[in-house]
Amino acid sequence: MAAFRLGKRSIGETEPPLVIAEVGINHDGSFDKALQLADAAAAAGAECVKFQCHITEAEMIPTDMKPGEISEEPLWDIIKRCELTEEEERAIKKHCEERGVIYLCTPFSREAADRLEKMDVVGFKIGSGECNNIPLLQHIARKGRPIILSTGMNDLPSIRRSVSEIQALGCPLMLMHCTSAYPTPYEEVRLDAITQLRDAFRLPVGLSDHSLGIYAALGGVALGACAVEKHFTLSRRWPGPDNPMSIEPAELSELVKGAKAVFQARGGDRQAVRPIEEPVIRFAYASVVTIADVKAGEVLSTKNVWVKRPGTGPLAARELDRVLGRVAKRDLPRNTQIAPSDFE
Numbered sequence: 001m002a003a004f005r006l007g008k009r010s011i012g013e014t015e016p017p018l019v020i021a022e023v024g025i026n027h028d029g030s031f032d033k034a035l036q037l038a039d040a041a042a043a044a045g046a047e048c049v050k051f052q053c054h055i056t057e058a059e060m061i062p063t064d065m066k067p068g069e070i071s072e073e074p075l076w077d078i079i080k081r082c083e084l085t086e087e088e089e090r091a092i093k094k095h096c097e098e099r100g101v102i103y104l105c106t107p108f109s110r111e112a113a114d115r116l117e118k119m120d121v122v123g124f125k126i127g128s129g130e131c132n133n134i135p136l137l138q139h140i141a142r143k144g145r146p147i148i149l150s151t152g153m154n155d156l157p158s159i160r161r162s163v164s165e166i167q168a169l170g171c172p173l174m175l176m177h178c179t180s181a182y183p184t185p186y187e188e189v190r191l192d193a194i195t196q197l198r199d200a201f202r203l204p205v206g207l208s209d210h211s212l213g214i215y216a217a218l219g220g221v222a223l224g225a226c227a228v229e230k231h232f233t234l235s236r237r238w239p240g241p242d243n244p245m246s247i248e249p250a251e252l253s254e255l256v257k258g259a260k261a262v263f264q265a266r267g268g269d270r271q272a273v274r275p276i277e278e279p280v281i282r283f284a285y286a287s288v289v290t291i292a293d294v295k296a297g298e299v300l301s302t303k304n305v306w307v308k309r310p311g312t313g314p315l316a317a318r319e320l321d322r323v324l325g326r327v328a329k330r331d332l333p334r335n336t337q338i339a340p341s342d343f344e
Contacts, residue, residue: 006104194225
């Protein structure tokens, strides 16, 4: 599988998953809120904080179209209000890096990508809406920086073309499985697609999850997601279309801890008993024992022999049949752990 790095952070199956706090436009255009969100994400333990770079006139034509059921406000008005200046974005990037977290940002236009390149970002996160935007993908890939590509609203043939175009330009690539519904019902998350994408493209695959809470994200880690991205806010009561389905600081902290725990619990096989289980084996296993006083010469049967804990006796419970029908060589008091030398 192809190696993938964001700055100094290696991302892949052998590394703990990267937790990405997707601030997006949850700051609602407020520079101060953006800084607060970056601070809260860092405090919760997220390694990466992601924003969106909107230059409205460059990414869309004037329209009164509304973003589906997400908001009753026209999309143009939302995007325009949530724009940050280049100076503000530079300051946010510096703020994140001073707190030891990776700054990522999603460009929605050539101009936004060029701005982020000038800001010397470690890589580009491309949203699902641009997954099949081949001209923009080519423009970004020519910059040679790592790309994380979300795949919502695209099928395998569409994703395959986008992957091919990016890889043709020699750009490091990671995919994110995603369902572009806000919020995504659990039955539409389709976690098995993580495995499908990894097998199809032999690339690192993460999960950009829009379901409520952190359950699906943790399930994604269990299936091998090397990164998980969740929309993040300080309060779901804040205005803005994405805030109501975002996770708050306490949930982000649990996601960070849970992702590490699930990653550690992943893998392994059933080929052998684990050494760590040995102390429990001694008291949890059963041994063959007498359940009544047995006289020398008496036949051993289930009336006078059975299995009891602990598992420290000479004969394990699975060896009971080896004893039944045999004759005792000596007197055996009740609750004696039987040894092969005790019967003929």
